[in-house]
Amino acid sequence: MSPPPGRRPKSAVDAPEKLAAGDRKDAITHARKVVRGLKALYPEAFCALHHESPFQLLVATILSAQCTDARVNLVTPELFRRFPDARSMAAADQEGLEELVRSTGFFRSKARNLKSMAASLAGQHAGEIPRDVDILTRLAGVGRKTANVVLGTAYGIASGVVVDTHVKRLAYRLGLTSHTVPEKIEKDLMASVPRGEWVDLSHRLIQHGRRTCLARNPRCSECALAKLCPKLGVTSSR
Structure with a gap:
C-alpha cells in the first residue's frame, strides 16, 4: 500500500545531498582515515546483542x-x-x-x-x-x-548504516557528519564510507563509544583517534 500523501516509507533514505567537489573529496578522505583507525583499534567487529539465529x-x-x-x-x-x-x-x-x-x-x-x-x-x-x-x-x-x-x-547485507545513540554521537564528534538527525547522518555515512565497511563501521563506532568516546566525559587524552577528531560538540574531556 502506498504511504499517505506527504509521507515516505519508513525504510526510505534520500539521496546524499550534493557537495562541492572539493568538500566531497575531503569528506571521503577523512571518513576513510577514520575507518582505518577504527579497524586498527577494533579488528573484531561484533554485535553486542546475544543471539543464535x-x-x-x-x-x-x-x-x-x-x-x-x-x-x-x-x-x-x-x-x-x-x-x-x-x-x-x-x-x-x-x-x-x-x-x-x-x-x-x-x-x-x-x-x-x-x-x-x-x-x-x-x-x-x-x-x-x-x-x-x-x-x-x-x-x-x-x-x-x-x-x-x-x-x-x-x-552480511549492507542495506545501510545503523545509527544508534553511539553512532549518532561519534559520527558528529569525529566530523563524519554535520547533522544530528539519524536519517541525515546515515546519508552522510553512506556517501563517504565504502559500502563494504557499512556494517562493521557501526559495530566499531559503538565499541569506541562505550570504551573511550563516552557521552558525558569522553576520554580524549586516551583516544587513538584524537589526531583525526575535531571533537565537535565536546564540552569536557579527561
Missing part, C-alpha cells in the same frame, strides 16, 4: 529500543528458551510475554510488536527473516535501524 537477533533488536544491550542480554535467554522461533512466539500468551520483557521498558508495546512480527513471519514468510529492507520494515516494531542491524549482522 536471525530471528533471535530481530527480537533482541526490537527489545533494545530505549534499553541497553546489557539489559536485553539478561532478558533474552529465558525468552528464547520459551519462544525460540516465530511460530512459538506468535502463539505466546500476551501477558506472559509482557512479563518476560518488562524490564526492557515499554513492555506492553514491545510484547504486542513481538507477537505481531512473529505472526507475520510465520504466516507470510514461513518463519524466515526476509532479506529485504522494505519487506522487513513492514513488520511490527521494525524500523530502518532494526532492519539494517539484522540484514548486516545476520546476512
Whole structure:
C-alpha cells in the first residue's frame, strides 16, 4: 500500500545531498582515515546483542529500543528458551510475554510488536527473516535501524548504516557528519564510507563509544583517534 500523501516509507533514505567537489573529496578522505583507525583499534567487529539465529537477533533488536544491550542480554535467554522461533512466539500468551520483557521498558508495546512480527513471519514468510529492507520494515516494531542491524549482522547485507545513540554521537564528534538527525547522518555515512565497511563501521563506532568516546566525559587524552577528531560538540574531556 502506498504511504499517505506527504509521507515516505519508513525504510526510505534520500539521496546524499550534493557537495562541492572539493568538500566531497575531503569528506571521503577523512571518513576513510577514520575507518582505518577504527579497524586498527577494533579488528573484531561484533554485535553486542546475544543471539543464535536471525530471528533471535530481530527480537533482541526490537527489545533494545530505549534499553541497553546489557539489559536485553539478561532478558533474552529465558525468552528464547520459551519462544525460540516465530511460530512459538506468535502463539505466546500476551501477558506472559509482557512479563518476560518488562524490564526492557515499554513492555506492553514491545510484547504486542513481538507477537505481531512473529505472526507475520510465520504466516507470510514461513518463519524466515526476509532479506529485504522494505519487506522487513513492514513488520511490527521494525524500523530502518532494526532492519539494517539484522540484514548486516545476520546476512552480511549492507542495506545501510545503523545509527544508534553511539553512532549518532561519534559520527558528529569525529566530523563524519554535520547533522544530528539519524536519517541525515546515515546519508552522510553512506556517501563517504565504502559500502563494504557499512556494517562493521557501526559495530566499531559503538565499541569506541562505550570504551573511550563516552557521552558525558569522553576520554580524549586516551583516544587513538584524537589526531583525526575535531571533537565537535565536546564540552569536557579527561
